[in-house]
Amino acid sequence: MSTSAHSRRAWLREHSELGICVLLAALGVLVLVDAATIATDFTQRGPLGPRTVPNIVGVLLLVVSVLLARDVLRGGRGESETGEDVDLSAPSDWRTVLLLAAAFLANAALIDVIGFPLSGMILFWGSAYALGSRNTTRDPLVAAVLSVVTYVLFSRLLGVPLPGGPLMGVI
């Protein structure tokens, strides 16, 4: 019993790409359902209404998800992207990814509250920490200089306002 459960998990791990097929199919259904809710009885100009293209895309999504599933079940595998800093021989390091995502989302949540200079600093320091940097003086210093300089550059020179937050209100 436990071995069959084990082998099933191994099979799923081996065929995790089927998850992409599921996502593509779900996306296809979503697009088709959404298209079906568009009212077409008014404001239509020309022979094609706003529904046609979503319908085509939705159907093609379903077709591609089936074809991809067939390919995966026949042993086809997508080649993971390589790069200078990518080591595919090591297993996926989910801890780093989650920490990185946390740093990113912290900035998204805090930027309107504490302002960009602080939230950007959290983003940079947090990301560097997630990726393995542990220098407790240089990391925050680089982060602070980078976010303040960027804030000044964007707000003052490029004219793209970033929220200053309470800190910049004081200065």
Place this chain on the structure above:
Amino acid sequence: MESLHLLLQGFATALTPMNLVWAAVGVLLGTAIGVLPGIGPAMAVALLLPVTYALEPTGAFIMFAGIYFGGMFGGSTTSILLNTPGESAAVVAAMEGNPMARKGRGAQALAAAAIGHFVGAIIGITLLTLLAPTVAEFAVDIGAPDYLSIMVLAFIAVTSVLGSSRIRGFAALLIGLTIGLIGLDEMTGQQRLTFGILHLADGIDVVIVAVGLFAIGESLWVAAHLRHSTGKPIPVGRPWLGADDLRRSWKAWLRGPLIGFPFGAIPAGGAEIPTFLSYVAEKRLSKNRDEFGKGAIEGVAGPEATSSASAAGTMVSMLTLGLPTTAVAAVMLAAFQQYGMQPGPLLFQRESDLVWALIASMFIGSVMLLVLNLPLAPLWAKLLQIPRPYLYAGILFFASVGAYAVSGSALDLLVLFVIGLIGFAMRRYGLPVLPAIIAVILGPAAEQQGRRALQISDGDPLGLINTPFSITVYAVVVLILLWPLLARLLPRRATPAQQGSGEPEPSEQDRAGG
């Protein structure tokens, strides 16, 4: 000779101090970015898209073009000194360049590459100057069905020619088309895929899509597989060439662009295929064939000249037809859209000053690259020492700044994150990013052109293929779809299992045949 006159005017614009500064910023930034691992010219231009809010278009495009050409050169530096090509275009540079560097001939390899890029760029841009106005003039009368056919060609070509699996290319294309559907339908103003969220009614800004797919997706992907032992670049002095090296290189420099330019202009994946072809050609023609694989200078000179010429070829299709053939061109097209301009045949009429200043600045940028890169090469090599945590933290940082700047909304950062997750999954499962980004940028336009064409023909589907131009283009589309049969006769890296997954789309063939 009218174009010569226009080009001289372009030089007058490009040689103003401010535009010279933008060209210099572009080539320096581009080279640095090409040298840096993990960040390529497409991501760099995507991260810089927010400058379109503040900069006037001429300066911005001069900078972007500099980044493109600079990135091509920078990528080969990494290949030669570190043997780890980050961009597909630089794979070939590592094959001979790295053995040369290991034999202590790194300086010569870098010089052969730098001069190769210069020669390739100059020849490529000259061809661009001569051909682009003619192509634009020829295409100036094209209508809605023709535009649609070009976009279909772009979709099919980038999914079919690139990468090893067509079905994954089509999956990526459809993901992009779906993202492009989000927002109000341009013709009727009805909401599609907005789920009643007001923020999505305007669609997802292409800056956010490009930054999400390239920058966030890449950073998360690298984070999951970060290589902890980074290789040490081979130390190198100032690049120079001896008389013997020059004698062996000059023909390769001149041959490369002839291969690179036409390949850059067609949607065949930019520099990857032509650099490889150039390498094979140089190997066949060389008198020192036994040196290949151990550091033959022809194998550096030819492919490097090819890659810069292909960048110029890419510009022809982008500027005259609005057809992006590489990721950089796609992001540059997005920049044109940010300015409310539509690249295509009319661009040469409507934005004549901008186009010719851009072309002139490419000549200037190429000279700058040569002058800067020969003495700066040892300095560029030092960039490879940058701590990886800082590099990727910086990418995430600037990606967030750029996305926030789009509309000053933290909600955009969440959208950016979701698109980044899509980019991550695509990298994990081998779905190419290029079809997705091209679909996001061209998808909405393709829908409008198709609907317009059918409006004109009053619903008759023949209205989509009633011009010689569109029939020709659809014939090419069919040829591309039949490509796998031909591809088996050529050396490809695809494994048999993946070739088996390439299924031609029957609907496309029907449409082209009907």
